[in-house]
Amino acid sequence: MSDSAPSPTPRVAVILLAGGRGRRAGFTQPKQLEPLGGKPVLRWCLDAFAAHPAISAGVLVAGDDVVAATGGLPAGWLAAAPGAERQQSVASGLAALASWDDANIVLVHDSARPGVTAAVIDRLLAALDAAEAAIPTLPVPDTLVREIEGKAGDIVDRAALARVQTPQAFGLGTLRRAHAAAAGETATDDAQLVRRIGVPVATVAGDARLHKLTYAEDSGILSGLLGTEKSMRTAVGMGYDVHRLVAGKPLWIGGLEIAHSHGLEGHSDADVALHALTDAILGALADGDIGTHFQPSDPEWRGAASWRFLEFAGRRVAQAGGRIAHLDLTIIAEAPKIGPYRDAMRAHIAEILALSPARISVKATTTERLGFTGRREGIAAQAIATLQLPEI
Structure with missing residues (x-):
């Protein structure tokens, strides 16, 4: 021993x-x-x-x-x-x-x-x-x-x-x-x-x-x-935004700065496309709108890049245990032409939200010279967000 x-x-x-x-x-x-x-x-x-x-x-x-x-x-x-x-x-x-x-x-x-x-x-x-x-x-x-x-x-x-x-x-x-x-x-x-x-x-x-x-x-x-999947429900939200065109400002649409004679007026960078998308996502979450979370009276958001608002909305989806299934965006403008920037906008939105560009649709149309957009006084955007969220 x-x-x-x-x-x-x-x-x-x-x-x-x-x-x-x-x-x-x-x-x-x-x-x-x-x-x-x-x-x-x-x-x-x-x-x-x-x-x-x-x-x-x-x-x-x-x-x-x-x-x-x-x-x-x-x-x-x-x-x-x-x-x-x-x-x-x-x-x-x-x-x-x-x-x-x-x-x-x-x-x-x-x-x-x-x-x-x-x-x-x-x-x-x-x-x-x-x-x-x-x-x-x-x-x-x-x-x-x-x-x-x-x-x-x-x-x-x-x-x-x-x-x-x-x-x-x-x-x-x-x-x-x-x-x-x-x-x-x-x-x-x-x-x-x-x-x-x-x-x-x-x-x-x-x-x-x-x-x-x-x-x-x-x-x-x-x-x-890991067995964490839950029963999911489909939630749909709609967003709409409009901003006035003014001289002497940069034009931001879909997260891109586009060369144009006028830019959009607003408290932030006034990106109508990202604002509409943000409101659509928050709407599907029943979580208020941009103004609820980013008040226009708050100097912190003066001139802020609108991708921050969209990123915030995407993070709210993740915190709720959900995912963004699809986004459909329509930009309403007489000018500039959106077509040449469409794919770049899809890619940029996809990067902000960590999505595949295949889940993002970007379209553009005019109002045939009718109304404020037809008179080139402003630009509008509509968006629909489709989310998958856990059953309540």
């Missing part, structure tokens, strides 16, 4: 990366703060790790705005500032664990994967009994081809391929050595850095629920995977 004392059970910490802004997703806020099933995506990760009995601490690597929006960090957690790149953010998390011994364990996870399960964590920790690093993977179910100039080329053998997920598990000392040896070299995940120093990386079964929120469409996929 050995007289040596048993080795202490390693402690487990998490480095949770939430420093990205999610520009590919096109959201109006950091994607880790997007609502999913009644709480932010980031909160799903925090709650899952806090509930696992083996995890005793964590580091949330995020900007101050994201940290403030978490609703509070779990016991034993602290925050660290993110770097410009993912690798620098992980290094920031490692620095926050400077007091931890190399013999302990660290999990590194991307907060854009909210479907963390205890089973995956258990499989990763079990793999570290015999390895210094472990990652969850999924098989590739689709046929893969090389695409060359828009044409399908040779088939790629998928038998030896796998999709890599997070969290990834490492001996803390191993990950520290890998980052120290990187010397400025970049990698898309930490397992790559560990392999570069000659350490084998074990694989364990991943989970489809660890799907990554990359594009706006992924929200619907994650809702289905």
Whole structure:
């Protein structure tokens, strides 16, 4: 019988990366703060790790705005500032664990994967009994081809391929050595850095629920995977706006500045198109109108860009757990001609609301020289918004 004392059970910490802004997703806020099933995506990760009995601490690597929006960090957690790149953010998390011994364990996870399960964590920790690093993977179910100039080329053998997920598990000392040896070299995940120093990386079964929120469409996929889908109802709202044309002002329509002899008069930039869209969305939400939320008497909004109003309306839809299904905008003007700008307007509106341009219709018409628009005294816009909202 050995007289040596048993080795202490390693402690487990998490480095949770939430420093990205999610520009590919096109959201109006950091994607880790997007609502999913009644709480932010980031909160799903925090709650899952806090509930696992083996995890005793964590580091949330995020900007101050994201940290403030978490609703509070779990016991034993602290925050660290993110770097410009993912690798620098992980290094920031490692620095926050400077007091931890190399013999302990660290999990590194991307907060854009909210479907963390205890089973995956258990499989990763079990793999570290015999390895210094472990990652969850999924098989590739689709046929893969090389695409060359828009044409399908040779088939790629998928038998030896796998999709890599997070969290990834490492001996803390191993990950520290890998980052120290990187010397400025970049990698898309930490397992790559560990392999570069000659350490084998074990694989364990991943989970489809660890799907990554990359594009706006992924929200619907994650809702289905995580069982957060609710019965939805269709809501329709209508918006209308008109502004007088005056000399000596820039003309803003649909978020674009258009060269013209006159511009629109108003407290903000007087963009009739975005105002009509904003009112249509707020109408479908039964949430007042622009004047309710942005009072004309408030000097804060003097000369304000109208995309801020539209972005606000889109955010109200997300906060209600809904989505914008379609927008139909009609601009009524004798001049200038809207046709040359139509596609650019659709693209700009889509960017503001993180939608596909395919969900946005922009049309223009005249009043055959009748009325104030026909006399070129002003420009008007009408909009209809169709939303999908949770049943009340």
